[in-house]
Amino acid sequence: MRAARDVFAERGYHAASIRDIAREAGLSLSALYYYYSGKQALLVALLEDTLADYQNSCEVALAAAGDDPAARLNAFVRATVEYRVRRQVDSLLALRETRNLEPDQLEGFVQRRDALPGLLQEIIEDGVACGLFATPYPDEAQRTVLAMCNAIAQWYQPSGDLTVTDLVDRYVHLSLTLVEYRLPGDR
Amino acid sequence: MRAARDVFAERGYHAASIRDIAREAGLSLSALYYYYSGKQALLVALLEDTLADYQNSCEVALAAAGDDPAARLNAFVRATVEYRVRRQVDSLLALRETRNLEPDQLEGFVQRRDALPGLLQEIIEDGVACGLFATPYPDEAQRTVLAMCNAIAQWYQPSGDLTVTDLVDRYVHLSLTLVEYRLPGDR
Amino acid sequence: MRAARDVFAERGYHAASIRDIAREAGLSLSALYYYYSGKQALLVALLEDTLADYQNSCEVALAAAGDDPAARLNAFVRATVEYRVRRQVDSLLALRETRNLEPDQLEGFVQRRDALPGLLQEIIEDGVACGLFATPYPDEAQRTVLAMCNAIAQWYQPSGDLTVTDLVDRYVHLSLTLVEYRLPGDR
Amino acid sequence: MRAARDVFAERGYHAASIRDIAREAGLSLSALYYYYSGKQALLVALLEDTLADYQNSCEVALAAAGDDPAARLNAFVRATVEYRVRRQVDSLLALRETRNLEPDQLEGFVQRRDALPGLLQEIIEDGVACGLFATPYPDEAQRTVLAMCNAIAQWYQPSGDLTVTDLVDRYVHLSLTLVEYRLPGDR
DNA sequence: CATGAATGAGGGTTCATTCAT
DNA sequence: TATGAATGAACCCTCATTCAT
Numbered sequence A, B, C, D: 001m002r003a004a005r006d007v008f009a010e011r012g013y014h015a016a017s018i019r020d021i022a023r024e025a026g027l028s029l030s031a032l033y034y035y036y037s038g039k040q041a042l043l044v045a046l047l048e049d050t051l052a053d054y055q056n057s058c059e060v061a062l063a064a065a066g067d068d069p070a071a072r073l074n075a076f077v078r079a080t081v082e083y084r085v086r087r088q089v090d091s092l093l094a095l096r097e098t099r100n101l102e103p104d105q106l107e108g109f110v111q112r113r114d115a116l117p118g119l120l121q122e123i124i125e126d127g128v129a130c131g132l133f134a135t136p137y138p139d140e141a142q143r144t145v146l147a148m149c150n151a152i153a154q155w156y157q158p159s160g161d162l163t164v165t166d167l168v169d170r171y172v173h174l175s176l177t178l179v180e181y182r183l184p185g186d187r
Numbered sequence E: 001c002a003t004g005a006a007t008g009a010g011g012g013t014t015c016a017t018t019c020a021t
Numbered sequence F: 001t002a003t004g005a006a007t008g009a010a011c012c013c014t015c016a017t018t019c020a021t
Helices: A002-011 A017-024 A029-035 A040-065 A068-085 A090-098 A105-111 A114-130 A138-155 A164-178 B002-011 B020-024 B029-034 B039-066 B069-086 B086-102 B103-113 B115-129 B137-154 B165-176 C002-011 C018-025 C027-036 C038-067 C069-086 C088-100 C103-113 C114-128 C138-155 C165-177 D002-011 D019-024 D029-035 D038-065 D069-086 D088-099 D103-113 D115-129 D137-156 D164-178
Strands: none
Touching: A002 A017, A002 A090, A017 A029, A017 A040, A017 A105, A040 A090, A040 A105, A040 A114, A040 D002, A068 A090, A068 A114, A068 A138, A068 A164, A068 C002, A090 A105, A090 A138, A090 B002, A090 B165, A105 A114, A105 B039, A114 A138, A114 D088, A138 A164, A138 B137, A138 B165, A164 B137, A164 B165, A164 C165, B002 B039, B002 B086, B002 C165, B020 B029, B020 B039, B020 D029, B039 B086, B039 B103, B039 B115, B039 C018, B039 C088, B039 D137, B069 B086, B069 B115, B069 D115, B086 B103, B086 B137, B103 B115, B103 C038, B115 C165, B137 B165, C002 C018, C002 C038, C002 C088, C018 C038, C018 D002, C038 C103, C038 C114, C038 D029, C069 C088, C069 C114, C069 C138, C069 C165, C088 C103, C138 C165, C138 D137, C165 D137, C165 D164, D002 D038, D002 D088, D019 D038, D038 D069, D038 D088, D069 D088, D069 D115, D069 D137, D069 D164, D088 D103, D088 D137, D103 D115, D115 D137, D137 D164
8 A cells, every 4th residue: 555655656546557556566467456456456555544644633633632623623623734834746646636536435425524624614614703813704714724734735845944734733723814804702 | 839739638648649639720730739748748838828727816815905914815715716607618628637747847837837836725714713704724724725625616516506706605605604704793 | 662661671561550650851740641541551552662672683683784694693792782772771671671572472472572683593503513513402592692781781780891882792702702703713 | 590581681771671580480479579589680690690500510620631722722612512401591681681681780790791702711821921832913813713602502402413523523623623723733 | 365367458559552732 | 742630550658456485
């Protein structure tokens, strides 16, 4: 799977050859087929693993965050940003190669994947409902939060100046700004 | 080119077969080769055309916007959002398939493409410098503005309830919020 | 035809594309087809022209040589060597590309082409018969004379030190040596 | 390789299709690619094998011939003639298709191939130096010896009257005649 | 658990040729 | 005379996959 991840990431699913993956993995072609039933199965395994990990990270973070919408938004953004950095390559694959899942797999996968935006949606709507978030456009705010977090995988360089801690702080700040967070009693 | 756009968009560059494109275009395989020297040439033509159109839209909009950073940000976001809607499929291709340009083409293309984020960068820094934008994170704000505008191509449905006009308004609002725009005299 | 000669010579008949020939000739593809009915026709024209020229050269030389076998051998070798130098590229084509003639053309062409070795054969046999040539192997001598003359086209460099005059002298000498020419009265 | 040899010989490298070779070999197209990485690789394999065999034959023959130039010339001609008969088809390929080697391969191949004429050159020059060979034109004599031996592959018919033994005798005779061999003490 | 061998389908591309203009 | 446009067949090659061992 490591080999598949690297090769898929470098070339893209369709341009990647299963021979390249086998070579990268130090396996013979047939040995690879012994463990995975085919190219598609490798992709599925990668994406499922990535998604499960991400979902779990979010759940844990949200469970610890309690009920406050601001705290929950904070937790969600933190979990997402950290995930995009921690599993940067997998994040890219999830964004780019999901479309190459075959119809069977695709449906269920997308369904599960899209539960998370729904969660974020709820958080923001809660915040709006109780007056913490003043944004007039909760839908677009939610889309933007996701888009900006996802994009991290495309540009972040672990070797650069920006530490993950700082990155998280900044994205949390941006998110709260986006939803126009008003401190309670600040109205 | 229309056929190439549709087929590339539907399947992705590598999964798309030049035979499919020819069929979609109502041409024989060889006739297609008469006009374009190959698959890569089709991709290049598409991406170059898309980029030129987008750059032009931005330039026109910014030229009309004058010097005020807020007005310029407004113009930039408006131009980008409208572009993402007007040429939605091309926008997706530009985002997804640029990586499939061959090294020769890639370099120059990316260079030209990345001039625009630079422009946005300047706008935001100007705004910060003259106190109009209060964001402590101009870099991340700029990345977010781009990310959210780009993402439009992935979800917007012209047939839906949201008109382009409304969409633009909302994204302008979000952008100004992101950079923490303070009305002059509002400090 | 000049273009065809050059392109056929450089790449070989099958590797040469009729587009290359047209480009080399400064013609459009269709204009080329206006003058020659196809690739094969170009080859036929080239080879026929070359053969006719060579045959003519030989006939003229032999007519001037009179009856003496040594003089005739001298004339034949001189004509052949000079021809290989004068039309070096055509000579190469004749040697290499005759096999690519289509069956129709091939038969007649080969028949005419092989009349000349027959002539050489007669010359040598005459010389042997009247005791001028002492070679015990007239057939092999004839084959060798032809082979050595033909090979000239493969290595001779007009820009080199060896002049055509010298070249002819040497090959005449070699030929007479080969047939073991005995000066009359030398026996 | 046998199939490749036959098909290349019959049609020429460029006119030969790799499908024909596969069919002739009783393999599927892909199976052929399993063993040889492509058309060029087949050609290289054939030519290299042929060259190595020929070089080896010459070396063995010369090693057994001792120092006498006449004996060495005899050995060289014998080895070459026998080789041209023994591997007639390969000889034709080597003569005709070497030009279709790609530049990488071509250089080294030609270099190795041309070592042999150099050897012949030395033999003849030795003979001339010690007065055994009286030819005034050692270079041309050498070219002729090679040309006549090489040509054998183009016309010899094993089914004909001429046995290989006779053939060798005659070509040795012609070669010695060409270099104007004088028996020691015959000067 | 691992492999070498084999396959058929399809890939992008080139080509000689034709035809309406 | 000359051309641009078009075609269908064939080309070399790569691929995901299978199977006997």
